[in-house]
Amino acid sequence: MTAATGSSRELAHPAREEIRLEGVLHALSDPMRMRVVRELAAAEGELACSRIELPVTKSTSTHHYRVLRESGVIRQCYRGTAKLNGLRRDDLAALFPGLLDSVLGAAAGQDERLGA
Template sequence: MTELPHPDRDEIRIAAVLHALADPMRLHMVRELAKLGEGVACGTIELPIGKSTRTHHLRILREAGVTWTVPAGTSRITSLRRDDLDALFPGLLTGILAARK
C-alpha cells in the first residue's frame, strides 16, 4: 500500500479545515477519532454509509489536514492531527468538539 499525500503543517488552511468539518458525517468521524485518542482502522468507526462514501469523507479530512492516514498491513490507520490544528488554530478544534451536535 502506498503512502497517502498529506499537507505539511504550514500548508493547512482554515478554509479547507472548516469545509471538511462542515459536513455532519465528517464532523461525526472527527468527534469519534477525538474520543478514541489514537489512530484506528478506517472501518472501526460505525457509520451509516457505504465503504466508498467513507473513503471519500476520509480523503476530504486528510487533504484538509484534519487527519493523518497511514497504511498498516491491509488496513489504513486514521488519526486526528490535533497537535497541528491546535498549533495553527488555537481553540478551534476544542470549540468544535464541545459544540452541541
C-alpha cells in the same frame, strides 16, 4: 501538498504550513466527517476506518476520509492491510488555537440540545 513517496501505500498529506482554515472548516461542516472527527477525538490513539461505522456506502466513506486527510484534519497511514486514522491535533492547535476543541464542544452541546 507533500507527495507520496515511492509506494502506492503512502498517502499524501498537506504539510502544516499548507493547512488552510477554510479547508478545515469545510471538512468539519459535514455530519459524517464530523462523526469521524468526534470518534477520533474520543479514541486513545489511531483508529482503523473499519472501527468507525458510517451509514454511507464504502465509496462515500472513502470520500469523507480523503476530504479530512487533504484538508489536514487527519493523518492516515497503512499498517498491514488496515488504514489507520488519527487527528492532527497538534498541527491544528498550532495553526488555529482552540478551534478543534471549540468545534467538538459545540457538537456535543448540539447533541444535548437536540436530544441526539
